[in-house]
Amino acid sequence: MTALSEYERLEAEGIWRPDPEAQRQEVILSLGDATLVIADDRSATALAHWSLPAMIRLNPGARPAIYAPSAEPGEELEIADETMIAAIEKVHAMIEARRPHPGRLRGALIGGGVLLLGAVVLFWLPGALVDHAARIAPQAKRVEIGRKLLTEFTKMTGQPCHSPAGDKALAALAERLPGQQVIEVLPEALDGARLLPGGLAIVGRNTIAGPDTPEVVAGFLIAAQRGAAGERPLHRMLDWLGPAAALRLLTTGDLPDDGIAEYAQELVQHPPERPNNDTLLHAFREAGVSSTPYAYALDPTGESVLGLIEADPFKGQPAPHPVLEDAQWVALQDICSAH
Structure with missing residues (x-):
């Protein structure tokens, strides 16, 4: 199973570099339930497992898309497949939507308080x-x-x-x-x-x-x-x-x-x-x-x-x-x- 219900299995090609000094190599990518599996394109041996929630897009909006497993410098993954890019971005959007937003909540509370105060002033205060x-x-x-x-x-x-x-x-x-x-x-x-x-x-x-x-x-x-x-x-x-x-x-x-x-x-x-x-x-x-x-x-x-x-x-x-x-x-x- 994948992280998205519409895909039973999703694979794509990519180019992976394990560290800044290493040579880039072609890999096969598999979208899992919570990870992106990076495997050798010849032997199918798993080379790395990236956590989908932790992945970072290094060049938003550009093609091919470049990702890193975290904010720490090191590994990079280049993906040109539009279906795989869209799937990863959708997973990130879902995670972001579920994540608590203290600032947004604070803003909503403040906004609600202002509206309530306005209603009090408009309807209760005159009477x-x-x-x-x-x-x-x-x-x-x-x-x-x-x-x-x-x-x-x-x-x-x-x-x-x-x-x-x-x-x-x-x-x-x-x-x-x-x-x-x-x-x-x-x-x-x-x-x-x-x-x-x-x-x-x-x-x-x-x-x-x-x-x-x-x-x-x-x-x-x-x-x-x-x-x-x-x-x-x-x-x-x-x-x-x-x-x-x-x-x-x-x-x-x-x-x-x-x-x-x-x-x-x-x-x-x-x-x-x-x-x-x-x-x-x-x-x-x-x-x-x-x-x-x-x-x-x-x-x-x-x-x-x-x-x-x-x-x-x-x-x-x-x-x-x-x-x-x-x-x-x-x-x-x-x-x-x-x-």
Whole structure:
């Protein structure tokens, strides 16, 4: 057998010189399993056995090919037979492929590490920056950002509505709904409710001027609280602005003014997606507010919000505590009368 499965037996002629001073002589070469046998061409007596893995090509690419049994000067073998040359080169290629390559492995590991780091930077770091910035921002900074957003809103909606009795009603509404600290009513351009950082909520005039019950404005605020898969307002804002804005907040404590203005426009034009019915009904039950008035405010026919009506946690019975007293509700409805 030979070192190559495609050859059962492979022989060729060659010219061998046992040492630099010796005369060259013609020989017969036989490719074995791990050696190249060099034999006298007349008597067939073996003259030398060369290890195939140890053989060295002295003139790569040239013809005839010249080989040595090792790096030490001495024996040389000249081969002109193309089949034998190709066989020897194939054996060497197979051996090289099986040999460990520390440098190549190191390069592959380094390359893989760079790719992994790039993937982390590209996919994990942006989200991590947003999460971290939203988590560690102090309450005072959240309030400041919320107020800046409100200022941008007023450029599109007009100044918030105020009256002594109406402001007291808004304070009572904020106290009635857990999680709210300040509620502002905007006179124009805004439908429904939006949550801003710092415990600030804004509602459109349509939530108080048309309905005949405060459960409507409460419902819009509850839906806003549970919107966007439970994300907090600052996190949602930073997620929209991007990791660069989150990094700026972490390093300077500020957000870009143009980004705040653009996000305010986004909130006016695109309200957050309404949560599913199960989430909303659970929130209404926790807040002690009937969901039916809110449902009819969304769709006066009731067809598209039938689930909120039929599964109202307080259907056919009063809520445990009114959202607002009658006098408070009247004051709230009149809060924008001066606008």
